[in-house]
Amino acid sequence: VAAETAGVAHLDPAVRRLLADAVGAQHVLVGEESTAAYDNDWTGRFRGRSAAVVRPGTTAEVAAIIDICRRHAMSVVAQGGNTGLVGGGVPLHGELVVSLGRMATVGEVDVVARQITVGAGATLAAVRDAADRAGLAYAIDLGARDSATIGGTIATNAGGLNFLRHGGTREQLIGVEAVLGTGRTISHLGGLLKDNTGYHLPSLLCGSEGTLGIVTVARLRLATRHDHRVTALLAFGDVAAAVAAIGRLRSMLEIIEAAELFLDTGLNLVCSAFQLRPPFPTGHAVYVLVEVADVQDPTATLAAAVDHLTGVDDVAVAVDSVQRAALWRYREGHTTAINTIGSPHKLDVTLPLDRLAEFIETVPSIVAMVDDTATTWLFGHIGDGNIHVNVTGPADEDERVDDAVLRYVASLDGSISAEHGIGSAKRSWLGLGRSEAEIETMRDIKRALDPDRILNPNVLFG
C-alpha cells in the first residue's frame, strides 16, 4: 500500500470567520505549524494537508460546522486520537479536520445499569479507568489505548485484544449522539437495552468510518471486572492441531479472553531481538498464548481443560503478573522485532477457521512468488481467525504483495479487513470483500445520510 500525500489546501477567509464564530477563533487552527499533528497519521505513511482543523466543544458546535460545510461544499474528516492504520482519519485531500479531542467528558458510571456515557474524544484508557474505579470493566482494549478515542473506536468498530470473549465495539455500543451528513442531530443515550423502536442507528454508524455522521457522545455497556487472570502458552506441531485444540478449549471454557497465535520464526526473531530465553527447551512449529480471566482464580479450571486437549506438545502456565508479562512478551514483541528488519507491509485479515491452516502454510509462498526477496511474518488472534500478515522486503509504495495476499484471502472466503477498516488504504480492494449489490446498497445509505457527500468522501468506496 503506497503512501498518500495531498496537495496544498485552501480555506476561504469567509468560511474561516464562520467557523470561528461557531467554535471560537482559538479552536480554528490554520497553517502547517498548528495543523501538522492532525494532517499526518502517526505511522507517517499517510501525509495530508488540512484546510483547517476545528476543535468543537459541544454537539451543537459540531452541527454548526456541518452546516457550514454543507453550505460551502467543504469535505470533512473527523479525527479522534489519530491512531488509525488505514488512512481514514487524516485529510489526504485537503479536507477540514474536525478533531473531537475537546469532547472528552467521562460521565459517572451507572453501576446498576452497568453503563457509562462518554464524549467521543475521551481516550479508551480514560473510559477503562473509570469503569475500573467503579468495580467494572470496559471490554475493549488495544495497544493504542492511551491515545485512541472512543469516537475513533466506534468509527472503525475496533476489535482489539478481548474480542473473542466480548465482541467488538458494536457489541458495547448502546446509544449515540451524532450529527449526520444531513445536518440532523440524533441523540439516544437513555441506555435502555430493550428498545425496539425502529432502525438501530448506533450499529449503522459503528464501523462507518466517518462517512455517515460524526459521533459526539456514546453510551457504552460495561462488563464484570475479572481480577483473576491466568496465562498459558501451548505448543503445537502444526496450525491445524492448534485450531482444533482452541476450538475444543472454547467449548469447555467461556472465560477465554484471548488466544494469540505465533510461529517458530516469529518467536526466534523476538527472542533474538530482545535477548529472551525461549519458553520451552525445544522449539515447536506453532504457539498459542491463551489468557483466561474470572472473578475467582481460574487456574484449576484452565489446567483441567488443557488436560483434556489432544495435540498439545508442551505447556507453560503463568499465574503471577511477572510470569504472565514474560509470556505475553513473546507475542507482543513481534511488532517491534519485525520493525528491526524493516518497515513491513501490514495486512490485517480474517480467515474462516477451517481455512486458517491452509492460509498460514501457503501465504509465504504466495508472497515469495511476487517478490522472492520478501519475508512473511504471521501472528494474530487464532480464536476469531484474525491474522496480521507482515511482509518485510518490498518498498513502501510497491503494492504487488498486498494485492496478491488480499486476493488470496478473498479466494479462501476471508475478509480483507478484520479490524482496521477500509479507510483510504484498502478502498481499491473493497470489491474483494463485498459484492456489487452490497457496495451499491452502502452507497444508497451514504447518499441518504450524507447527500452533499461532505463526510470523509475519499474513504471506504473505491
Next chain:
Amino acid sequence: VAAETAGVAHLDPAVRRLLADAVGAQHVLVGEESTAAYDNDWTGRFRGRSAAVVRPGTTAEVAAIIDICRRHAMSVVAQGGNTGLVGGGVPLHGELVVSLGRMATVGEVDVVARQITVGAGATLAAVRDAADRAGLAYAIDLGARDSATIGGTIATNAGGLNFLRHGGTREQLIGVEAVLGTGRTISHLGGLLKDNTGYHLPSLLCGSEGTLGIVTVARLRLATRHDHRVTALLAFGDVAAAVAAIGRLRSMLEIIEAAELFLDTGLNLVCSAFQLRPPFPTGHAVYVLVEVADVQDPTATLAAAVDHLTGVDDVAVAVDSVQRAALWRYREGHTTAINTIGSPHKLDVTLPLDRLAEFIETVPSIVAMVDDTATTWLFGHIGDGNIHVNVTGPADEDERVDDAVLRYVASLDGSISAEHGIGSAKRSWLGLGRSEAEIETMRDIKRALDPDRILNPNVLFG
C-alpha cells in the same frame, strides 16, 4: 390499541400470472379460504385481507416477487410464523403476503466456528434443536418457539427469555441474505466475526420490521450449551429491594439466564386459576425468579451469591426439572390466568432500572385515573427493566389506557416497545420514543432502501 380490519383486496389477473410464473401457480394463494391463516394474526386482534399469498422457495424467487411488486406498485408484507404481537406481519391494507415458510432449511452446524446457516422460514425450535444436537445452543428462546421463524425474530429483533445473558437477535446475527426494496439481493453468509469492510447491513435489517428488505437466509452465532440449570425464587418486601438485589447478584454471577419479576396480586391470581399452593408460607409483595445455567452444576455458586444479598425475605431453590417447572409455573401462568379475567391490553415497555420501582408503584393509579374499572397486572424481566403491562377491563378498541401508560413510560425515559416492535399497533406513539430527527433519519434510510415504498408501508412510521 384498537383492532384493525382491512377492506377487500384485489389482485390484477396479469400480476397473478407473473407471480405464478415466478414461484409456481401452486404457491400463489388467492381467495379468503386459502389466505385466512395468513390474513389474520394469531391473537385475532389484527384482521387483514391479502391481495394474495405467495410462497417463494428461493432467494431468487423473492427477488422476482419484489421486482413484480415494484413494477406494479404493489405493497408487500413479509410473514414468518405469524406470531407477532403488534400487527407488523399481516396484510391490514390489502398487501401481498410473502410467506417465507418454504425457506426452512436448517444447515449443518459448524462446530468449530460455532455457527449455523438457516432459511428465514425455519422455526426457532428447529434451530434450537439443531444446535442442541451438535452440543451447542441457540441463545434466543421464547414461548412461541414452535411457530416463530428466524426471519420473524430478525425482523423484530426478538429478545426473549435469556436476553439478560445473551442479548437479543441482533447480537446473534452474523450475516444475512436479503432482497431489499431497491431490488438488490445482498448476501454475506461467510460467518467471519471480524470483517470491518463497511456498513453492517445485518444490524440495520434486524429490527426493521420488514420495511427495508426481506431476509431470506441468516448466519447465526451459537453459544455454549449449559446442561446444568438451577432456579431460585426470591421474595422481597418491595420492588426497590428486588432491583438492588438483582443488580448485586449480576455483579457476582455472570451465569444468570433469566430474572423474572411478578407481584403478589399476579401470584394470587395464578395460584387460584391453576389451584396451586403458594411458594412460601406467607405472602410477599414482590417475587423474582432467577435462573442460572452453566456447564457444571451451579447450585453452590448460586447459593453462595444469594447468601450475600440483603433484603431477601425468603428463598426457594429448585434443582431438578420437576421442581424447576413448578417454580416457573408461577411466572409462566400469568398470561393464561389473566386471560381468564378478560382479553387484556398488553403493553411491552422498558424502564430505566432506577425508575422501575416508581413505575410499578404508580402505573396502576395512572390506569385507574383513566378507567376506574380497569385492573393492572405487572410482570416481566427485571434484569433489563422490561415490564409487560397487562390491563383488563377496557374494551379492545378503547386506547385511552394504552395512551396514558405509554406517555407515562416516556416521561420516565422508558421505551414504548421493549421487544415486540412498533408494527401497526404502536406507530402513532413512535414519537414518544424517538425524536423527530431520529424518525426523519429512519425515513431517509427507508427511502434509500425502499424507494418505491412497497415494503410494509403501513408499519413503523406514524
